[in-house]
Amino acid sequence: MLISTSKSLFSSLIISTRNTSNLFIGKNVRLRNYHNKFPLAGIKVTVLKEPFNSQLIPKLFENFGAEITIFCDTSNIKKQSIDLNLTNSDFVKAEVFGTKVTPKKYIEAGEREIDLSVDGDLNVLKKYAIKSDIFINLENKRFGEIGFNPEEIIKLNPKLIFANISNFNQTNSKFVFVKENMNEEYLELLHQNSKTLFTLGEISCFTKILLTLFNKQNSGKGQILNLSISDSLLHLNRLTSPLLLSIPNAFDRFYLTKDKKVFSLCLPTINDQQKFLKNLNLTNSKEMSAKIAEFDLSELNMFLKGSLCVCIC
Known part of the structure; x- marks a missing residue:
């Protein structure tokens, strides 16, 4: 259903390079090929994450054909020379409930390691953001905290969609404890129902980015999105049953x-x-x-x- 919806969203709005002979194309217009199987082909997405963040949202964009560049920020990892062969569960217990340590492998295949405490690395990230259609921040912090001003970047790329996706509650007090940095390893410790809920929240955030991208095809303007997984869950919960309002x-x-x-x-x-x-x-x-x-x-x-x-x- 999600795939067919995405196809209908973009199929009528994307100019195929095979049918441009009778069209006037401005010098700043970038064309991309459209494929029925990959409706997001040609869309450039830059993702900023921390080690072991959930991979669902980047994978969804990749599966739809988007060009993904993933930066993994290791500036918050306290590197130690001991216990580098921790299991995933041991790392989670140390990371979430105790002393932080670095596991032997914390950069996934295809990711680029970056340290946002280093000015040079931060500048590299900004350059990628300026050239992207979508920038997604999966870190458990706001853009301002990493010296990254979305307003300034959008001035240089007015069509950019900035999406800050957090686990923080932004408009309600129902998800008090979900201020920990939720990641794939932590998800393994969750009760199955809660794992399903969290995944549903991620898919909701992904859909909101898609709708913003659809709107950009008409307006030509980018947008800054502050999305919350916990808020998405609350909204979906309310839509499911009016009884829950009370x-x-x-x-x-x-x-x-x-x-x-x-x-x-x-x-x-x-x-x-x-x-x-x-x-x-x-x-x-x-x-x-x-x-x-x-x-x-x-x-x-x-x-x-x-x-x-x-x-x-």
């Missing part, structure tokens, strides 16, 4: 459990909310976050047996 925040959000798993909770009925509080030995929801952190995921799932627990999965 759920208190405490009963419609993610929690971190005692065994470091992600627990996605959504209890739409008052009876189920009261039953869940009773199982936690609570009289109100003010201390729910701290109380849930005292239980393993398996125990919490037992508390929800017989309840109407709504999840997008």
Whole structure:
């Protein structure tokens, strides 16, 4: 469905170089070949990421035929000479829950290592951004924090789409703990339902970039996008069921459990909310976050047996 939608979005808007004999082409117009199988062929996408960031969004662009350049920023990695043969899970535990160390392999095949604390590397990234159609930032930081001003870059390339994709909640307070840098290795530790939810949020962000690209074909103007995976999930959740509009925040959000798993909770009925509080030995929801952190995921799932627990999965 996504593939067919993308084809219909771009097939009528892209000028094929095979049919330009009767067209006036300005000196600043860049033509690209259009292929039914690869609707994004000729689109240049530059991606900035950190080691082990999720690869889903770059892979989607690549599968649709876009020309992908991926820079992996290692400036936040504390390099040590010991324990370089950590397993992925060991690295995650060290990275997310303890001392940072560098695993033996942190640059994937096809990626270019970059250190944004070095001016020369930052200038290289800016040059690529100026020549791109889409720039995607998957780092767990804002552009301003890395000395990268999107407004200045767009002045040099007015057609550029800047997409800052974060796990931070930007318009709500329902995803309090999702301020950790979510990555592929961390996803392996998640509960399956939460993993599905996170992936759905990524696909939603990808679709928003596609729609912006579609709009650019008409307007010729670029745009700065501040996208949040957690906000995308909340929006999709609301569209799924109008009943969710009335759920208190405490009963419609993610929690971190005692065994470091992600627990996605959504209890739409008052009876189920009261039953869940009773199982936690609570009289109100003010201390729910701290109380849930005292239980393993398996125990919490037992508390929800017989309840109407709504999840997008």
